[in-house]
Amino acid sequence: MEYMAKPDPKAKIPLSPATLYILLALSDGDRHGYAIIKEIEAATDGDIRLLPGTLYRLIKQLVDDRWIIEVDDDQRRRYYRLTPWGRQIAQAEVARLAGVMRMAHARKLDPAGAKI
């Protein structure tokens, strides 16, 4: 195996909101497509409801890029799992967003009641 530079997750961010939500939805366990949609919907109080077309376009992209993998432990549904590499990228993106929030807070731009 030839030498390869250690990939930098920061090179992959910022992510599109939908991508980040999918990564977050998979961060605490394997889920199938419908479960991802429901998880995101629940977490955002129904604000974000991914449509199937967008969902599978992104899933295909993520699988191709090896941020997530398919796991076949169910005959009926296909489950997806976050890879360590995908987790690093999600963490990098969340860190970036935290920075954004700090900056907004310092300028009193964050919505009332929001906590960091």
Next chain:
Amino acid sequence: MIGVLRALLLLAPYEFRERYGRELIADFHATLADECKSGRSAVPYVFRACVDLLGTIVHERTTTMLRTLAYTFRSLAHSPGTTVAIVVTLALATGANVAAFSVINGVLMHPLPFAHAERITAIWRTTWINEQHCMHCPHSPYTTFELRAHNKTFDAMAPYGSFDGIVAAGNVPLHTGGVRVGAEFFDVIGVRPQLGRGFTLADEKATAAPVAILSHAFWRTALRADPAIVGRTILVDAKPVRVVGVLPANFFFPNFNRIANEHPAIYLVLQHTADLTPGNNWMGLIGRMKAGVTRAQAQGDLDRITLELHRKWPNNYGNGARLDGVNVVPLDDDLFGSVRRLLYPVWAAVFIVLLVACLNVANLLLARSISRQRATALRVAVGATARHVLGQIFTETIVLSIISVGLGLILARYGIDVYKALSPPGLHRVDQIGIDWNVGLYAFGIALFTAVLTSVLPALMSMRTDTFSLLRDERVRGGAANAVRSALVAGQIACAFALVVSCGLFVRSFAAYTASDLGYDTRNGLDLFVPPINAVFDPTPQRQIGYLERLRSSLGSIPGIRSIAYGTSVPLSGGTGDGDFQVAGGARDVDALIDGVSPGYFSAIGIHPIAGRDFTRDDRIGTQNVVIVNEEFVRQFLHGARALGQRIVRPVSFYHKVVFTIVGVVPDVRLHYVGESPYPEIFFAADQMNFDMSGNTMPFYLRTSVPPATLTHAIANAWKSVDPREPVPTISSLPEVIRQASAPMRANAFILGVLAMIALVLAISGSAGVVAYAIARRTNEIGVRMALGARPGLILRTLLYKAAIMAAAGVALGVGLAALTAKGLEPQLYSVSDFDPATYAFVTAILVTATIVGAFVPAYRATIINRSMALRYE
């Protein structure tokens, strides 16, 4: 509602559908159920889901395509030689194709600028001339008026015929060509004058004041677009004529069968008297059928009238049992039939070239796909599906053909210029030829056609690839593919054969035409197309004859002119009129060509009376009326009896007949056209033709002892010295006339020659390629055989034998193909049969030799290189 989504999913790339389709539908199902449970309407959700899915499909499609394209360009760049060869081959072929189509598109496919053009027809007289049935013969004015008066199926009908005259409108009298038309001419074609009015039936009466309509071009140039021209009087052949209208600029004179002047400057009404009789056939006739009338109904209607005419004038409308008739021809056929016959062979030829090019490219791609078999097998082994492999092949050929067609369009742009330069004079609407949307669409179609044609074989071959044996064994299996490639080359040779034969037939026609024996000497012959003589100032026949005499002596004083004559038609100036006569003692009228010639005319063109005498100066008005007839006249109408002293009667009008005595017989010569068949002809003494000559030109014919071109200036000066007010004639030499008449053949020979050359080169390179490939595949075998003592000659012979087989198969196929194409060319050939054995034999020799010579180069190299390579290889 799931159905909509399922249907949409079919548009997605196969791969995506297979991997995610089922899941996607299931999730949609589940979310839709949630939506309904929460009490919201399902419709907006379904709509949003569909739009969302469409977005995904477009995204997936684009990325897949970009990936395939990237791969394609990489693989094309990998073998630059083949890529360039393919692009150049296809660009040449598609360029020729697009250029040919542009010409056809410009000349034939633009709609005619006439209202309801489908109702316009040309109406011709059909009659028997010798043993031939003439389907497009002109009518007499009388016939046209009868057909118009008694038909029930036409809204309007109008005769038309040429005249040449001197029009004095501005300061300078101009020699102009015009047409005389029936009053309804512009109603038939549905065109209104831009200024003033059209003609009315009242204008046709012999007692009506003569009126004229001017062409836009004449109005603009000769009259400087004078806006007050309508109502003014101009002089046409010294007679006052009132201008009543000016035609629009885009007016297109429908010159059916080229019977009249090509671009008439002035339109006069054909006036007629009540005592008009049949005879004197010089008019074309067009009609506008009533709405809803079919061509067959119109034909039947006019047939009825013709039968009536025949009953009334049995001598004029038929020849024994063979009755005259009419032939109703749709406008489009009549205007463009001959052009089609000229252009379609070229189109067919470029298509054959395209076919050859496609075969060549298929061959190259096949060779490459064989050399890539292992790479392909590897791709299949790591998971590429047949869909991938085929998709790749199609993408590659589509990319190649689009690039080639793009280049071809640029080539076509220049090809069109070449064609315009070569196009025979008088081709309609040459200015319309160019690249427009139709041509673009055609080019796109050609691109698809070539892509499909070139990719089918490589695709089929790749399907046959046996992955496992390929990966296991180093050896490339090429046996079947090589047989296919040899068959392709044979196909190419066959196509090339057909093209070379067509070209050869045209070359031979052209040669025969230019060298054809007219029966007289054409060298140093000079036609002077004289405007109607001095008609502006004094139109009486006596004055005209006097003027001609003075011209003659003035021209005669030019050194280098051997003889001078004049006549109503000088050699090869085209058609002449015909008329009906009675041969004294004969029961019926006979139809013969009419010409008026001066004394010395026959000796000027180099023929001598075989009986009797030539005209003399004493054959003038007031002396005995005499005629000279040709041999064919004697054969047909006097049945070989002694002609001299016989009398013929010409009815000048219903009441007035003139009697002429035959004083001479001349041999049959081809006076009017190259290649015309003998037809009965009567020559009158020009000085005796006591009918108005102002409508006829009286050209001079000169024979010179020096090259004719050197005399142009002297002739013009001599002309001016007789009367400076007369326009100087146009001069053309006989060799030049023959050259012009043979222009279409020369153009076709040239174009087909170039195309045949391309096809030939492609076919030969194809066969050489197959031989070279066979050698490359058998390097070991050849090397071993030579190392074991086989003589190079034997090896060479084996390889050349392969080429010879391909050539033989190609020629055998080609003879059939050539026979088909040549049949289509037959109407355009001159004195060469479409199955000319000499041409076929010659072309066979060329092709077989060329193929073997083409194969000789790689074969010979193989025998040399193999000596040293052979053992190293094993």
